Amino acid sequence: MTTSQLLDSVNAELEKQKSFIQDQIIGKRKIARERRMDRIAQLQEALVLAKATGIVEPKIDEAANQLNMEYMRGTKAIEAEIQLLKNRKNDDSFIDGIRNLQERIASLNAISLGAEKIKPAAIDQLTTIP
Structure with a gap:
């Protein structure tokens, strides 16, 4: 009976840890998806x-980088990034710490x-000392 109780206790703790x-993984994936959607919204505004302004090709200089003028990247680059983000099926490669969590579950x-x-x-x- 002691063995059974101990085994049940340890297995319950393992399941709790895995859960x-x-x-945490589910939460990180949800946040990554929301961040990706935010990025798409920002890029769509930059695209407009x-x-x-008629900027098709990149016209980035130091001032554009410092002022976060994404529209200076040009419509081609912005449209390509939007399409790339929309087509992404899995954000795991871009989520910090997710591989460590998956390793812990494994x-x-x-x-x-x-x-x-x-x-x-x-x-x-x-016990007594001899």
Whole structure:
């Protein structure tokens, strides 16, 4: 009975840890998707401005970089980035720390604990120095 209880306790803790990490991964993926959508919105505004000013090819100089004048990249580059972001199927490669979390889940999944590995013992007296 002790073996069964200990095994259940350890397995429950492992599942709790895996669930916690999985929730972190889900949260990171959601935030990455929202950031990608934000970036698309920013680029679409820059594209409107680039079209309005007639900038097709990049005209970036130091001032444009410092002032965050994305529209100076030109319509070709902006449209290409928008299309790239829209077509992205998975943000995992761009999410900081997600591979570490996946590695932790893999490590927890690799833990194999069975009843045969647990050897309970009863202590009937305190140890004494010989």
